Amino acid sequence: MPRISLTPPRTPLMRLGAWYSRRKYGKVLDPGQAYGHNARVLFAYVRLEQRAAKWNALDAGLKHLAVMAAAARINCSWCLDFGYWEGRELGLAAHKIERVPQWREAREVFTEVELLVMEYAEAMTETEPAVTDELAAELIGRLGEAAFVELTAMVALENMRSRANRAFGLTSQGFAQACTVPADR
Structure with a gap:
């Protein structure tokens, strides 16, 4: 409610x-x-x-995984529900989007850079951010500085969204159920 x-x-x-x-x-x-x-x-x-929405230095799929990982860390059911729908609209595989909340247990589903991006999103989302110099350097090396800045800004934006939605008491609005899940599972 x-x-x-x-x-x-x-x-x-x-x-x-x-x-x-x-x-x-x-x-x-x-x-x-x-x-x-x-x-x-x-x-x-x-x-x-x-x-x-116009930022484009970071790959859209990586950006989406970062947003979903931050939403999952905050446990925003509205954000995860909408994020599933949004990921499908981006053309991301359903089996990948569904595993974001448990990405550490499903490492085989993701690429190395996707795992780093989700680790960064989680570390940044901690109440006291837990980003390490090593993690930041690894991402800058793989993504470049412009994409790293965009990644950081997107995770910060998702923290604002998820925390506001949780504070408002918003829950799933039925987007995931409205998605058609193709046979690529």
Whole structure:
């Protein structure tokens, strides 16, 4: 049960956001409804998401695995649910996305760089970040500095998303169930 009403004032911004959300995702996203109680916060958040969507120094698959690993570490069920749908939209294999929450036990599913990215996302997500010099150097060496900065920013953004969604009390919105899982499993 959400801790905040998911029926914010029906402002022009909220009506536009609901229309866009239904068009793009098939339903109105609960986080948007929660943020809708404060138009300035909602507007700033949407702008941040729009700009972050244009970052392209980091491989989209690696970026997504990092976001999912951070969401899993925070245990944000809404984020994992939506992340599954988003990963499928990116063309990532379902068996890989499903294993992100237990990536340490499913190392054989991931490449070496994917494992490093998820390790970094988890280390960065700790309440006191646990990123080591060695891990950062390894990722910079493999990804380059621009992609490393983008990875760091994406994990930080997912920490904001996941922590806010958990604080709002948001849970799964049914995106994973709406995905068709192809026979590549």
